[in-house]
Amino acid sequence: MHKNAKTIICSVVTTCIMLTSQLGAEAYGAAESGYIDEAVGVTETADENICRHRFSSWHFVKKPTCTKDGAKTRSCAICGEVESVKLNRLGHKFATKQVQPDFLHNGYSKHTCMRCGYVYKDTYVDKNILRAPKDLGYASQINSVKLSWSKVLYADGYRVFMYSGGKWRKVATVKSGSAYKIAGLKPGKYKFRVGAYVRQSGKIVSGKNAACTAVTKPKSVKLISAAAKKSTATVSWKAEDCSGYEVYIRHGANWKRVKTLAKGSKYKITGLKKATSYKVKVRAFFTDSDGARQYGEFSRTLNFKTKK
Ligand SMILES: [Zn+2]
Ligand SMILES: [Zn+2]
Incomplete structure (x- = not known):
């Protein structure tokens, strides 16, 4: 009683x-x-x-x-x-069970009456969030871009998207590691997105994407000629797909950059000493969205001598 x-x-x-x-x-x-x-x-x-x-x-x-x-x-x-x-x-006589959050549901404490089955929940915990990959960066070759990023907590894998033909297309699902090389590219500038995912209850739950614009290296510049006068020389090359060119000359021990130009296929070097031997070489670059340059290989070196 x-x-x-x-x-x-x-x-x-x-x-x-x-x-x-x-x-x-x-x-x-x-x-x-x-x-x-x-x-x-x-x-x-x-x-x-x-x-x-x-x-x-x-x-x-x-x-x-x-x-x-x-x-x-x-x-x-x-x-x-x-x-x-x-x-x-x-x-009520409650037994309490902690239900952990997942990517679809909040977590909570579940109290179930052992006598009558009445249930109530409290102490909610936000559902897990798949964060966007941090430190998304890349390394380039002429025909490829290798993306890499920091691992995302809980991720089962990552999906890599590339913008092409006016829309985002998935180019890879990365199930292990946190890098992916997109090969077979023409030299140029590309937009990528990388997002983590988890599998849960038969569903794919996607996290937020990180984005970057990556550029390949341009091709090596093909020098055509270096036509010298007394104090100038006009160097010409075959135009490549790139963001710009750097022109270097050498007289003595060190190479010196004399010009960076955004477009064109020739440049007139001025201020040269007369009757002097010089070397010239050119390289192209792509500039990415962060302003960083990816350089192609230098052209072959051309020798020229200014006139007397
Ligand atoms: Zn009585
Ligand atoms: Zn009860």
């Missing part, structure tokens, strides 16, 4: 009839003023007479549940007094 349950105890009996042949006289605790008529039983009307009840076992009228009070009764076989007891509701 719950400690707060109120027990109604019948202590004052107004009428109690006992058949001594059935129950025996000892069950009947009469007050001093009472009397016993063994032949026909007892009829007692005085308030001070108390029945020493002989109760039946408890009858559960309504069993208490987690949320609703119950009640039980028993009755006295002697006087018919009914004792009724309220049984306080039991309250």
Whole structure:
């Protein structure tokens, strides 16, 4: 019985009839003023007479549940007094389980009543987020770009996209490592996106993409000629697909860059000493979106001598 349950105890009996042949006289605790008529039983009307009840076992009228009070009764076989007891509701008995977040669902604490199955959740934790790869960078060759990035927590793999033909196309799914080489490119500038993914419940959950614009190295420049005069020389080459060219000359020990130009296929070098031997070479470059240059190989070296 719950400690707060109120027990109604019948202590004052107004009428109690006992058949001594059935129950025996000892069950009947009469007050001093009472009397016993063994032949026909007892009829007692005085308030001070108390029945020493002989109760039946408890009858559960309504069993208490987690949320609703119950009640039980028993009755006295002697006087018919009914004792009724309220049984306080039991309250839920929870078992708590931590449900971890994943990439589709928040995490939470799940409380389940072991008695009635009632469930409630609380203490939510945000679902896991697949972050965009950091440090997306690249290394170039003439016909390829090798992308690399820092691994993303939880990632099962990565997907690499390239912008071409007016839309983003997936060029690779990288299941191990955090690098991918896109080969077979023409020299040029390319946009890439890389995003992590996880497999969950038969679904692919994608993270945010990192983006970069990468450039290949241009081809080696093919020098055509270096036509010298007294203080100038015009060097010409075959135009390549690139962002620009650098022209270097050498007189003595060191190569010196004399010009960077964005386009064209020739350059007139000025300020040269007369009757002097020089070397010239040219290289092309692509500039990426960060302003970094990817250089092609230098051209062959041409020798020329200024006139007297
Ligand atoms: Zn009684
Ligand atoms: Zn419950």
